[in-house]
Amino acid sequence: MISSIKGMKDILPNESSKWQHVEKIIHSLSQLFHFKEIRTPLLENTSLFSRSIGEETDIVSKEMYTFLDRSNESVTLKPEGTASVVRSYIQHHLGEEQPSTKLYYISPMFRQERPQAGRLREFHQYGAEILGSPNAIADSEIILLNAAILKNLGLTNFTLIINSVGCENCRPNYKIKLVNELNNIKNNLTELSKNRIDKNPLRVLDSKDKQDQDALKNIPVIFDYLCESCKSHFEELCQLLKNANQPYSINYKLVRGLDYYTKTAFEFISENLGSQDALSGGGRYDLLTLQLGGKPTPAVGFAGGIERLLIALEKENNNFHSENILQLFLASADEKGKDYIFTLAQHCRNAGISTEFDLLNRSVKSQLREADRQNAKFLILVGEKELTEKSLTIKGMKTNISHSLKIPLQVEELKSIINK
């Protein structure tokens, strides 16, 4: 038996309706906020990701599915969405058409990590980006869309945390100060954090280790080192969130794992996700477009994990109604009945009635069991008797109401009974 690749899951028929429901809400809310969908390829040039996400990040240094294609080009299955969107934005000059652009996407992503709860090698993200606006109102738009999607799915148990990670003007100053302080308390830090002091000092801050957190109690926070522009941007965002009645908490130690973030960083977290507690995350990336060869374009965006949404929804006992209910099951008692219902099924389906019948030549009893199992709303059984008498009976499987119908059948009449 050949099975799926480790960490890559089939979405089976009994769960695909949940996915469709979630995707439907993502589409409709994104469009309500007037974002337009963008679809980019799964495969990109490897350099797109190494240049944007950062060579030193875990994603690029050890998690990407990278390989040489048949022309010896290094290609990579996309590990996140923003880089591709920005690449496409630059390549197709979307910024020339209008001063600001709002885009959203739903797409599989790939990272070769050890799978665990809420973490897969192929997973699905939904995300949105606003390119062209440097203002906090764009940040709030992104955050509020994200929150609206969560709420509309019926989630209640989540928290928004925000921070500012500064910009190219103020972050270097803070970094120097931070490295100094970290070196002072070096002996109280875990090995991993010690190693990070030089490579990526900001990441030391959000270590989950208790020992680290104790040692970091009195560490200076970036907020005190933000430049005027970053500070006012952050304050403005806070005010906008308040005006929108969007609860949030500030966590000065929130740092995100991708290098391109500037100013705003945020996460929506849930207690229901085990150790992978982020439902979604995002932030501002004012330098990325320039870095990827485009014109300087301030931008902000987020991405969320669909699998994690589904886990959180399950934990909150949100039961989805199964869509795609079967309206009519046609059963046959003999060969003539079979011929008749085959044709009738075409008419019903053309009229928009979802219709099913037996494909296995089974007994009447088996056909009816099947109708029951499929949760059919109505049943019509046809045999020689009905055809001779030119009269059919349609029966409600749940209601026990039945109607007589004359042959030739008027599909409109049938439709009105079914949709009543």
Next chain:
RNA sequence: GUGGCCAUAGUUCAGUCGGUUAGAACGCCAGGAUGUGGCCCUGGAGGUCGUGGGUUCAAAUCCCACUGGUCACCCCA
């Protein structure tokens, strides 16, 4: 990538001081005075016990490796 736990019918599991044809429930299939489902009753199909080695007269059961799952670390969605 590191570590803990796990791996028996389609599913959830029982079965280990090693010992004859490996069980249950649910699901599936067929039937129940002959053309009306669900409940009920009867019968049936379905497993080389994750894979490969080893120990033993004998392995689902003990040992090793591998693979997969799961949880945690790491990291992130």
